[in-house]
Amino acid sequence: MIEKKKLLLAEDDDLLASLLHFRLEKGGYEVQLSKDGREVKEHLDQQMPDIIVSDIMMPYFSGMELVDYVRNELKSSIPIIIISSAGNEENVLIAFEMGANDFISKPVSPSELMVRVARELNKV
Amino acid sequence: MYLCKTLVTNKAIKLEASIDPRIPKIMVGDPSKLTQVLLNLLGNAIKFVEKGSIRLSIERKSSKGKIHFLKFSISDTGIGISDEHLEHIFDSFKQAEHSTFAKYGGSGLGLSIVKRIIENLGGSITVTSKLGEGTTFKFVIPFERGNIENLTVKKADEPGxxxxxxxxxxxxxxxxxxxxxxxxxxxxxxxxxxxxxxxxxxxxxxxxxxxxxxxxxxxxxxxxxxxxxxxxxxxxxxxxxxxxxxxxxxxxxxxxxxxxxxxxxxxxxxxxxxxxxxxxxxxxxxxxxxxxMKTTSSVASKKIKPTAGENNKNSEVDFTTILEDCMGELILLEELVVLYKQNALEFIGAVRMHLNNNDLEAVAFAAHKIKSGLAMLKTDGLYTIVEQIQNTSKNDGDKKHLEFLYTCFLQEYPLVEQLIDEKMKALKKNL
Missing domain, CATH: 3.40.50.2300 (Response regulator)
Known part of the structure; x- marks a missing residue:
């Protein structure tokens, strides 16, 4: 049996989080949902996922800080996909510079996210 | 600077800026990065200063041919930072422990990233601080002197x-x-x-x-x-x-x-x-x-069968996309609808409170938060109102207009909720 890929989903918006959680689990991922930056950090310190999907704007820990933390503190190169919203384009560029792999804009199409996640994981 | 002034409206803070006249008018650099850095440092200062002043000064430190080294310093008369904290101030994630950040969420860059951006631009940053007296950040970035001829005027276009x-x-x-x-x-x-x-x-x-x-x-x-x-x-x-x-x-x-x-x-x-x-x-x-007009005449009208209650005016609810996203799972959709309603009620309460307190930053944040849900259920009417609330509170902060928009939301929301309920009922019936 193939082991499920572990995906850390960092999203503080309940609606979007529920929807994405559902879809990603259906798609065969083991999803760990974090609703704020503290939880994200706790999860990361406990266990490294195979891929991270994170909103750019989050309480306690922005998506940019998350990328910075993973790349420079944890020294990990796991794929990170950033969820951005209108008005945050500048920050997305920074996130990319810090080492994010891909981004998807709100409103997020779950199907599109699934494709992007699969693509990033195939690259590894 | 203008942006920062909007942040200090209800605090007894003086914002001052002085710019060295020897600095050439046109410099080649990365304006967006510089803005990010300045906004972050100034924003932090504003958060930590209750009264007193915040000073931004820019001077020419030295120059080598076309290259000018500009020294930026941002001083505040805030609470200051203790020595032990000062040591780690540029470390990753130290920001997040600050309870102050809990208020609006870490949409800021964090000082570790500020430092990295400055270093990427070929500069460096230092900080000095005394508890109870204030903090000063100083950074130097090299800029190249530019020509008026190769100055391309690019308007800061809003996205979209x-x-x-x-x-x-x-x-x-x-x-x-x-x-x-x-x-x-x-x-x-x-x-x-x-x-x-x-x-x-x-x-x-x-x-x-x-x-x-x-x-x-x-x-x-x-x-x-x-x-x-x-x-x-x-x-x-x-x-x-x-x-x-x-x-x-x-x-x-x-x-x-x-x-x-x-x-x-x-x-x-x-x-x-x-x-x-x-x-x-x-x-x-x-x-x-x-x-x-355009969509109804082409694809949409052919795909979606008109339902009985479709004689709405402004309010519109379109569940096609979300139902597809939910892969037809009505239970999930129901859950989302419950969350949607909760968010809307929270929004109504929060905005009322923040408007009363004149806390426009919080109004903008509340608007930002609810937008994603409004977009997911394709309640475009409400979305447009909220988008305007967000923009108005972020930009000019016209209170009267905000009250008007808020009233629009209050009037529109019950209609939308009713439409959602009707639609959910119809969906369940068809099962």
């Missing part, structure tokens, strides 16, 4: 602006407006977006244009001499010509009372826009008002 402009290109707009100056202004504006404006100050003349020419949308000043905008609208809606009686009408007025708004809806006016409006608002409303 091009798309919107594209959407209204060639739009045939009939404008009822009696004020000459306003006529000019709006004509110019519309032409700059490649729309085709027809301007008239005469109701009868306008009506005859409508019957004889192909017009996509009507902009109507409500207060016109002779026939009022409401009367003209009534005539348009009563026209036997199907193309004329279904045309989108946007009312323009300097003041909308609740009664006016009710009359707008009764009369069949689709949207209203308050004077003075920004060009961005006008553009958005043009895009919004013309969109449904």
């Amino acid at each position: 602006l091009e798309k919107k402009k594209q959407a209204v290109k060639g739009l045939k707009v009939l404008v009822f407006e009696d004020n000459l100056l306003n006529q000019r202004l709006i004509e110019q504006q519309l032409k700059s977006w490649s729309c085709k404006p027809h301007i008239t100050d005469n109701a009868l003349n306008g009506l005859s244009i409508l019957e004889n020419k192909k017009i996509d949308i009507v902009l109507m000043d409500l207060k016109m001499p002779g026939m009022s905008g409401f009367e003209v609208t009534e005539r348009i809606r009563k026209s036997k010509n199907k193309k004329v009686n279904q045309i989108p009408i946007v009312a323009i007025s300097a003041d909308f009372s609740t009664k006016d708004k009710e009359q707008c809806v009764e009369n069949g006016i689709n949207e209203f826009i308050l004077k003075p409006y920004s060009t961005g608002e006008l553009l958005s409303i043009l895009v919004k008002s013309t969109k449904p």
Whole structure:
């Protein structure tokens, strides 16, 4: 049996989080949902996922800080996909510079996210 | 600096800036990065200073040929930082422990990233601080002296602006407006977006244009001499010509009372826009008002079977996408709807409170938070209102306009909720 890929989903918006959680689990991922930056950090310190999907704007820990933390503190190169919203384009560029792999804009199409996640994981 | 001033409105803080006159007027650098860095440091200062002052000074430290080293310093008279904290201030994640950040969430960069950006630009940053006295950040970044000739003026376009402009290109707009100056202004504006404006100050003349020419949308000043905008609208809606009686009408007025708004809806006016409006608002409303026309005539109407309660005016709920996203799982959709309603109620409560407290930053944040859910259920009417609330509270902070938008949301929301409930019922029945 193939082991499920572990995906850390960092999203503080309940609606979007529920929807994405559902879809990603259906798609065969083991999803760990974090609703704020503290939880994200706790999860990361406990266990490294195979891929991270994170909103750019989050309480306690922005998506940019998350990328910075993973790349420079944890020294990990796991794929990170950033969820951005209108008005945050500048920050997305920074996130990319810090080492994010891909981004998807709100409103997020779950199907599109699934494709992007699969693509990033195939690259590894 | 202007942006920062908006952040300190209810604090006893003085914001000062001084710029070395020896600095050349035109410098080549990365303005967006510099803005990020400055906004972050100034923003932090504002958060930690209760009273006193924040000073930004920029001076030329040294120069080597074309390269000028500019020294930026940001000092505040805030609470200061203890030595042990100071040591780790640029370390990753130290920011997050600050309880202050819990208030709005870490949308900021964090000092570790500020430092990295500065270093990427070839600069360096230092900090000194004394508890109880204040903090000073100093950083130096090299800039190249620029020429006026190779200065390309690039407007800071708002995201999606091009798309919107594209959407209204060639739009045939009939404008009822009696004020000459306003006529000019709006004509110019519309032409700059490649729309085709027809301007008239005469109701009868306008009506005859409508019957004889192909017009996509009507902009109507409500207060016109002779026939009022409401009367003209009534005539348009009563026209036997199907193309004329279904045309989108946007009312323009300097003041909308609740009664006016009710009359707008009764009369069949689709949207209203308050004077003075920004060009961005006008553009958005043009895009919004013309969109449904295009889609209903093509694909959408063929796909979706009309349901019984589909005689709505402004409010629209479209579950096609979300149901697809939920892979037809009604239980999940129900859960999302519950969350949606909770969010809306929270939003209504939060915005009321923040408006009373004059905390516009919090209003903008609340608006940002609810947007994603509104977009997911495709409740576009509410989305547009919230987007305007967000923009207004972020930009000019016009309190009166915010109250107006908030009232719009309050009036619109129950209608949308009812539509959602009806739709959910219908979906369940079909199972």
